[in-house]
Amino acid sequence: MATPDPDHGGPPADGPRTGGSAADPRPAGVPWLTPYLTVRDAQASRVFYEKAFGFAVREAVDDDGATMHVEMTHRGELVIMFAPEGAFGSTAKTPRSAGAEAPQLFYLYVDDVDALHARAVEAGGKSLLPPGDQFWGDRFCQIEDPDGCRWGLAHKSKGPTGRQPGSDN
Template sequence: MSWKPKEFAQCLPCVVAKNCKDSIEFYTAAFGFTELDNTSVDENGDVQHAMLQLGEVTIMLTPEGAFGMPHLTPTSSGVMSPMGLYIYVENVDKFYEQAVAAGAKSLNKPEDSFWGDRYARLMDLDGYEWSFATYTGKIVHQHTHTGDCC
């Protein structure tokens, strides 16, 4: 037996949601995630744990306060998460348009970066920042830092 499930990467980010059902609907419509078959609900039918997948990326989703944890979303806590997710997609421009049309908040439109990616930043329902990128290979070795990064 392996030390981890073979279908998952070594790192599985866990995203806390205000309402998991709403977040699942948002992530599938805006970002193209697929809900895996192991979603668990409580006696009231509220989602307590879900796993979503986009290509090679799998995330876990739990509600605020689940399993006795004091975790809150950025929207509920009023504090921006110090951590974001950076995910590669085939066509960031097309991806961005779909995400915004489905309700994602634009933080910046797709633009070319000095590190060789064309990337965009989006915010979800709970105030998390997500960066999506397509690798272009156009790396600029000398650049001026503007303070706006991934």
């Protein structure tokens, strides 16, 4: 059996690395993958994520009074970064601005799915799927944020039932 190769998807022999070492190309405390979203208004998105999900700002960069880049954490870990439409010469649009459904869903584990679902709706999110126990064992709901990004909020509630909706097994 080959030794896991941490540079090609395998775990390092001594556990996960947190970044910042000479052998690690990431800054300290940065995960291997962090979604970078395009938003319509960085300040409004920052407020939504704080109120809806309890995210905290790790870093925010302003240019001439406009917020151009934000990094946010959940439970002390970097989970998203974002910049407004047009930042840094980008032509990227939010799903809402493009008139399209977001093709991805950000799956976030939380302590209380029902409470965060209610908070997210109160903060301006749209409920796509109310909280419910799912066949794979999570209590789960879906929220669409004001920019049209989809968020799945989950809490491990029990083991998988093995029964998918509509199946006869």
